[in-house]
Structures are given as C-alpha cells and as structure tokens.
C-alpha cells in the first residue's frame with residue numbers, strides 16, 4: 001500500500017479546509033474505507049493525503065415527520081439494525097441487507113456507497129425509487145440534490161471539489177421492495193437488481209433498475225403502467241413486459257444483455273408482489 005498522510009479533522013469546517021487547501025489532486029475522503037482502502041492497496045489510486053470523516057458528528061439517524069434523515073458516516077449495519085427502518089422502509093432494509101457481509105456492513109456507510117457511485121451499487125437503485133435527496137456541504141454552505149442528479153455516471157457524481165456528503169434524506173415511509181440476482185448470495189455483486197416503491201402521498205409507484213453500467217436508473221414509464229394503487233394482473237404483466245422490452249440493458253463481464261433482459265421482468269414482478277402483499281393488496 002502506498003504511504004499517505006492521514007488527516008482526522010474534528011469539525012466539518014476543518015475537513016472542508018483540508019479539501020480546499022490541498023494541492024492537485026485533491027486528497028481522498030475516507031468513510032468506512034471498504035472501497036477506498038482496497039483501491040489504495042491494489043494501486044488503483046495513490047493519494048498523498050487522506051481526510052478521514054470518523055470524528056465528524058454524522059453517525060445519525062432521525063425520523064422527523066415521517067421522513068428519514070441518515071448521517072453519511074452511519075454504518076450500514078446500524079441502519080439495518082434499526083427496527084423502524086425495516087418496518088417503514090422495507091426495500092431500503094433489503095437493499096442494505098444485500099450489501100456484502102455483516103462484517104463489511106459494520107464499516108461500510110451510505111455516504112461511501114453514494115460517493116463511490118458504482119454501477120452495481122445496491123443502495124443507489126433503492127434510494128432512487130424512494131426519491132431520496134443527498135445533502136452536500138462545502139465552502140458555499142449546504143445544498144440538496146436528488147440522488148438521480150447526484151449520481152451522474154459510473155463512479156462520477158455531482159460532488160464539488162471541496163464538498164462532502166453530509167447526509168441522505170428519504171421524504172416518507174414507503175411500502176417498498178428490493179430484488180436482486182447474483183452468482184453467490186453473499187460477498188458478491190448484483191448482476192441485475194430492481195427496486196420498487198409506492199408513495200402513499202402521491203399514489204404512485206417508482207421503479208429503478210441497477211446492477212449494470214453505466215448507472216442505476218429510474219423507469220418512469222414502467223412505474224406509470226402500475227397505476228395509482230395495487231396493480232391488477234394485466235397492469236403488472238404489462239409493466240414487467242415493458243421493462244424487459246424497452247429498458248436499455250448493458251452487457252459486461254458479470255452478465256450478458258439477454259440474461260439481464262430475461263431477469264428484469266421476473267425481478268420486477270417479485271418486487272411488486274412483495275410490496276402489494278405486505279400492504280395486503282393495498283400498497
């Protein structure tokens with residue numbers, strides 16, 4: 001592993017100052033380190049300075065008026081262990097549960113998953129379907145942006161040069177489900193995944209697909225096919241058929257286009273059924 005200077009700022013202002021003051025290239029930001037430290041060890045990146053976020057007060061979880069706010073450095077395991085998360089946002093719980101292993105989830109964070117913006121991220125598709133917002137803090141103050149605008153492409157985000165992800169906000173509890181396919185159930189990466197959620201306030205569905213390049217995406221037309229409540233069988237079939245037929249599916253080393261195309265409809269069908277069964281026919 002190439003040597004680096006580890007900085008452990010105690011305040012957000014100090015962390016931002018470290019990011020601003022550094023020469024080019026900017027220092028790396030370290031949360032749980034499950035992605036970054038492997039990259040350094042394997043020589044994919046060799047930062048001279050690393051800014052650790054571990055002393056910042058961002059390991060938080062708050063429910064306010066039905067909305068969930070999560071600090072960016074809270075471990076995925078802490079989120080997974082919260083009974084309210086499982087009860088009110090079952091799809092988020094399922095997506096978190098899909099990440100790596102228990103040991104990994106003790107270190108990995110939501111901020112790190114978004115910061116990485118991996119095409120096969122399990123959390124980005126679910127956050128898209130839940131209309132989540134990313135809260136960023138930088139030299140210009142705080143700004144909020146939808147996850148859909150934040151994740152731009154494979155490993156590219158809308159993060160400014162001296163900005164940090166402070167937290168993630170999910171606006172309301174939603175019946176939701178996350179279904180994925182991978183070669184091995186644990187410590188593997190999804191070949192394709194589908195997130196579905198029903199918004200009780202808007203009476204509408206959101207559907208997102210992930211697991212393939214270039215990035216997880218929302219499927220608004222598929223969601224529209226599902227209508228304003230529990231879909232009947234023809235509506236459900238039509239949405240699943242549209243997903244298999246029309247979604248731009250990519251091939252990569254983990255799965256062929258044909259394999260993913262066949263699976264997307266099946267996974268969507270399972271996700272919709274999970275949401276409607278949990279709501280006893282009413283999402």
Ligand SMILES: Cc1cc2nc3c(=O)[nH]c(=O)nc-3n(C[C@H](O)[C@H](O)[C@H](O)COP(=O)(O)OP(=O)(O)OC[C@H]3O[C@@H](n4cnc5c(N)ncnc54)[C@H](O)[C@@H]3O)c2cc1C
Nearest residue numbers: 029031032033034035036099100109111112113115122165
């Ligand atoms: C064995 C193994 C299995 C895995 N399995 C899965 C899986 O099944 N599903 C899945 O989705 N992922 C998986 N991952 C990837 C990884 O664990 C997740 O992406 C994790 O959530 C990253 O969080 P972290 O805190 O460890 O990030 P870090 O490694 O600390 O950071 C990741 C990136 O985000 C940036 N970053 C981190 N926090 C912030 C912040 N607050 N503000 C700005 N930038 C920030 C860092 O600079 C870095 O570029 C796996 C990784 C390993 C090693």
